[in-house]
Amino acid sequence: MHKILIIDDETGILELCKRILSQEGHLVSTAASGEEGLELLNNESFDLVLSDLRMPGIDGVKLLKKIKETSPETEVIIVTGQATIETAVESLKGGAFDYILKPFNISELVTATKKCLDYAKLRRQENIFRETTYLYQLAQEAAKPMSERALLKFILERMAKALNADAGSIYMLIPGQDKLLPMASYGDFGQDKDSEVKVGEKIAGWVAGERKPLLIQDGLKNLDQFRDITSRPEIVSAIVAPLLHQSLLLGVVCLNRFKYQTNYMFTEHDLESLQVFVLHATLIIITLRHQQGLIELDDLKSEFLANVSHELRTPLMAISGALELLRSPALNPVDEQKEKMFLDLMSRNADRMRYLVNDLLDFSRMETGKVKLVKTRFDLCDTVREISRDLVIKAQEKKIALKADIGPDEKIEVLADKERIKQVLVNLITNAVKFTPEGGSVTTGCSLKDSGKAEFYVRDTGIGIPKDKLDKIFEKFYQIDGSVSRVQPGFGLGLAIVKSIVESHDGSINVESELGGGTKFTVSFASQA
Amino acid sequence: MAEKRSSIMIVDDEPDILIVLGEFLSKEGFRVLTAKDGRQAIDKVKENGIDLILLDMAMPDMNGIETLREIKKIKPDVSVIMITAYRDAEKVVEAFRLGAYDCIFKPFDLKYLRQAVMVKLLE
Numbered sequence: 001m002h003k004i005l006i007i008d009d010e011t012g013i014l015e016l017c018k019r020i021l022s023q024e025g026h027l028v029s030t031a032a033s034g035e036e037g038l039e040l041l042n043n044e045s046f047d048l049v050l051s052d053l054r055m056p057g058i059d060g061v062k063l064l065k066k067i068k069e070t071s072p073e074t075e076v077i078i079v080t081g082q083a084t085i086e087t088a089v090e091s092l093k094g095g096a097f098d099y100i101l102k103p104f105n106i107s108e109l110v111t112a113t114k115k116c117l118d119y120a121k122l123r124r125q126e127n128i129f130r131e132t133t134y135l136y137q138l139a140q141e142a143a144k145p146m147s148e149r150a151l152l153k154f155i156l157e158r159m160a161k162a163l164n165a166d167a168g169s170i171y172m173l174i175p176g177q178d179k180l181l182p183m184a185s186y187g188d189f190g191q192d193k194d195s196e197v198k199v200g201e202k203i204a205g206w207v208a209g210e211r212k213p214l215l216i217q218d219g220l221k222n223l224d225q226f227r228d229i230t231s232r233p234e235i236v237s238a239i240v241a242p243l244l245h246q247s248l249l250l251g252v253v254c255l256n257r258f259k260y261q262t263n264y265m266f267t268e269h270d271l272e273s274l275q276v277f278v279l280h281a282t283l284i285i286i287t288l289r290h291q292q293g294l295i296e297l298d299d300l301k302s303e304f305l306a307n308v309s310h311e312l313r314t315p316l317m318a319i320s321g322a323l324e325l326l327r328s329p330a331l332n333p334v335d336e337q338k339e340k341m342f343l344d345l346m347s348r349n350a351d352r353m354r355y356l357v358n359d360l361l362d363f364s365r366m367e368t369g370k371v372k373l374v375k376t377r378f379d380l381c382d383t384v385r386e387i388s389r390d391l392v393i394k395a396q397e398k399k400i401a402l403k404a405d406i407g408p409d410e411k412i413e414v415l416a417d418k419e420r421i422k423q424v425l426v427n428l429i430t431n432a433v434k435f436t437p438e439g440g441s442v443t444t445g446c447s448l449k450d451s452g453k454a455e456f457y458v459r460d461t462g463i464g465i466p467k468d469k470l471d472k473i474f475e476k477f478y479q480i481d482g483s484v485s486r487v488q489p490g491f492g493l494g495l496a497i498v499k500s501i502v503e504s505h506d507g508s509i510n511v512e513s514e515l516g517g518g519t520k521f522t523v524s525f526a527s528q529a
Numbered sequence: 530m531a532e533k534r535s536s537i538m539i540v541d542d543e544p545d546i547l548i549v550l551g552e553f554l555s556k557e558g559f560r561v562l563t564a565k566d567g568r569q570a571i572d573k574v575k576e577n578g579i580d581l582i583l584l585d586m587a588m589p590d591m592n593g594i595e596t597l598r599e600i601k602k603i604k605p606d607v608s609v610i611m612i613t614a615y616r617d618a619e620k621v622v623e624a625f626r627l628g629a630y631d632c633i634f635k636p637f638d639l640k641y642l643r644q645a646v647m648v649k650l651l652e
Contacts, residue, residue: 306615310587313614314543317636321549324639328556338552345545 002117003027003045007037007063008052008079013102017050020106021113034058038066045217045267046074048116050100053080053087061090068095071264075116079104121269128273131162132280139284148172151288152184155281156253160186162277163239163270164262165255170243171197171204172251176471180204180252188258202229203240204252211249213241215271234258237265241278245286253278300475311356315349322346362423363493366500373417373504380412380421380446380527384456387425388444395433401441402429412448414527420501427494428458428521435519436462453507454527459520465513473511474499498523535650536578538562540570540596541585541612546635550583553639554646567591571599579607581649583642584629586613586620594623601628608649 004026006017014030021028029046031037034057037049049067053060064076078091081102091099097116100108135158139151152170160168167187171180178199200209206225207214216238220226237257243250255274257266322342365371388404395402414421425444432442446456465473474495502509507525537559539550547563554561562577564570566588573579582600586593597609611624614635621632631645 306617309616310614313635314546317614318543318545318549320636321546321553321639325549325552325556341548345548349545 001025001027002047003029004048004050004113005029005031005037005040005046006050007031007034007055008050009033009055010052013052013079017109020109024110024113026113034060034063037063041067041071041074043218045071045265047120047267047269048075048077048113050077050079050113053078053091061094064091064094064096073120073264073267073269075120077112077116124269124273125276127162128276131158132277134158135280135284139288146288148285148288148292149183151285153186155284156184156186159253159274159277159281160255163255163266163273164257165239166258166261168253168255170251170253171208172243173199173208173249180208183251187256203238204254207240207242207254208249208252211242211244213239213271213275215239215266215268217265234260236263239266239271239274241271241274243278243282243285245282250282250285253281308356308360312353315352318349319346319353322349359493359497362497363500366497366504371420371500371504373420375415375417377413377415378418380414380454380456381406381410383418383422384425384444384446387422387429391426391429391433394430395442398433398436399438400433400436402433403441403443405443405445410446412446412454412527414454414525416505416525417501420505424498424501424523425456425458427498428523431494432458432460432462432519432521436460440518448527449524452527453524455522455524457520457522459518461518464515464517464519465511466515467513470511470513474509534558534560535580536560536562537581537583537646538564538570538573538577538579539583540564540567540588540593541583542566542588543585546585550639550642553642557643557646559646567593567596567599570596571603574600574603574607579604581646582607582609583646584609584611586611586617586624587615594620594627597624597627597629610645610649 004021006014006021006028007030008014008017009032011032014032018028018030029040031040034051034055037051038058040046041049049063051060051063055063058066060078060080064078067074067076072095076096078087078096078099079102080087080091080099088099097119098112100112135155138154139146152172156168156170159165165187167185169182169185172183173179174181174196180197180199182195182197197205197208199205203214203216203226216223216231216235218237219233219235220229220231235256236259238254240252240254242252253274255266257264322345326339326342362371385404385406388402392402429442429444436442440461442458442460444456444458446454448454499509502523502525505525507523510522510524511519512522513519537554539547539554539561540563541547541550542565544565547565551561551563562573562579564573568591570582570584574582584593584597584600588596591599593611593613597611600607600609605628608630609628611621611629611632612635613620613632616634624632630649633642633645
């Protein structure tokens, strides 16, 4: 359905045209003079104006000129009784799409209208198509994957150009938080350029929350949801659309037109175009994210392999060196004390290798889903106490106080895989000890929630985890301090294994941490699954 | 063997590596010092007449490369042999540029270590 305005000083023509075009399914308005027509055009946008050429007051040629100034996207067809080539040329030069000679028959009118509207639609589509094609080329030809910020800037600039916007911005959703952060801006975007917006707040936030595109044509007065927002008076019109990938919200795009610049309003068609553009833009953004994800995973893999070989070579070096010393004739006559020291050293390092290899095996089993849980009933408090006690000596070596904050009579019966739960505890406590400086403390505890969930925690007074790393620590291979200078041995599989075990119990693991203020891991699972 | 007993310092964050290498080199007749990190190594370089340093590449806080740089500032003519379990060519090249004399890769035979050490000390 299109909006058509017919301007003619002959009532008969107006009525006839209105009837014919309404039957074609269009929304038709009429005006009996050029002045009346312009007033209508000021208040709403039309796809097509059919105007008589000779009228008292503002005639067709003046009207055409005015329309092309104030709403250049509105097509005009001149209807004329004077079949001279001069008037035809004059109209077409002024930007009219076509002209119809009076008297005309119904099919002439219908055909001309249809041709004009189809043409306008094609032109809009072509514009968008050209700009999005350019975007794809750009994304593909970039020598190295560009940063998301740079890509967003390109996208925004092309959108603004394609849709004749004077300013615009792209807000991206911060994952896990209901906040939008401006990542790219174009033109004069006012003071809001750098401030974040909560989902639900302001216009961008509303679009993010509703996941619906929005067309603003005459300020905010007709939009009840923005009653409390003062609109910027210099903005004539705005279009806003969410960046959606399937059901995932990535962000929001806003485009504005200003008075004294592009002084005419966005239309429903512009909003449609924006949505097509946004569809392509989203695909390109997602592709970039996948590419970067793959690169990141690749880097992690190489780092992981380097760590695996380092972690295995170090104890291997100790073992083979000790063996060589035990065998060497220089140790004769046998010094029993030394011999025992070397044997202990070898067994210690063999253990270390075994733990590492077990971790690797466990991990690969979990990856392929080959782990079967063997659930039994046991007392969780007892298990937490037991593991804490077992690891006290290890903690003492680093002058760290490890204690279970559980009363002697406390009991929580759970149905779970005891060995796996123990493994989780060992991993979490060992980690906590690793990342806590000398003199610190590690505390464990457990509780039964009203919901029937059993919980246990491991809390340390260690170095803490930076906020931006919190959601990465459970990823496989990840070590906060990757690289050769890394502080802690290990493969970076411990927490990935922990998470996998917890999830196989339909449970969840939660981490709270403060840099320099310690870390607390809490595991929660149904006690009677 | 040289007249005076040569002094060798081993720098490694793995205590068991210090034990094994230290034990071996003592038996070979060297005076052995150990340091468990870069800071300790730098302090000891300042005080003692050290002829040769075995320096681990991957250590917490201050890695082998950083330690090497500092040591060479204090005592430019001390010989340093890097020890590493990584096979990271870039780091090795960097170490040589900073004046390391050799680089050996874990795990290695102790006999091989003796060879590397002797070659340097008998120069």
